Amino acid sequence: MKQTGLIVTLAAAGALFGGAAVADPKPMPPDARVYIIWPADGQVIPGGKFWVRMGLSGAGVAPAGIEKANTGHHHLLVDVDLPPLDQEIPNDKNHLHYGLGQTEAHLELPPGRHTLQMLFADDTHLPHNPPLYSKKITIIVPP
Ligand SMILES: [Cu+2]
Numbered sequence: 001m002k003q004t005g006l007i008v009t010l011a012a013a014g015a016l017f018g019g020a021a022v023a024d025p026k027p028m029p030p031d032a033r034v035y036i037i038w039p040a041d042g043q044v045i046p047g048g049k050f051w052v053r054m055g056l057s058g059a060g061v062a063p064a065g066i067e068k069a070n071t072g073h074h075h076l077l078v079d080v081d082l083p084p085l086d087q088e089i090p091n092d093k094n095h096l097h098y099g100l101g102q103t104e105a106h107l108e109l110p111p112g113r114h115t116l117q118m119l120f121a122d123d124t125h126l127p128h129n130p131p132l133y134s135k136k137i138t139i140i141v142p143p
Contacts, residue, residue, distance in 0.1 A: 028128035032058035064099030
């Protein structure tokens with residue numbers, strides 16, 4: 001009797017752990033959009049220091065850690081493709097998080113061609129379902 005109880009308890013713990021490891025994306029209205037307001041695709045930016053203005057419609061911005069329906073925070077992907085959309089967004093120099101709820105981001109990029117793309121995610125940095133991401137644009141910093 002006691003042994004059966006232990007097995008049941010372990011199974012329940014396993015189910016909980018499994019549920020946390022394979023995170024469930026939070027729903028997002030299908031008409032929600034994120035988009036880069038500035039810079040434009042192909043923009044030439046002498047000096048490479050600029051502000052990215054991040055647009056959002058059909059959803060709201062909330063700081064990381066605040067769980068609220070139909071909200072999330074912005075991320076900028078710099079010189080990288082979209083990460084796996086069923087996992088937490090990495091946090092490194094190519095995946096920038098704006099977890100305070102910022103809608104503008106200051107970047108400094110060296111001379112060359114760079115790509116920028118926005119990806120929206122929930123309070124745990126996990127993209128929504130459907131995922132919200134912008135078109136990937138290219139900017140040019142002249143030598
Ligand atoms: Cu994040």
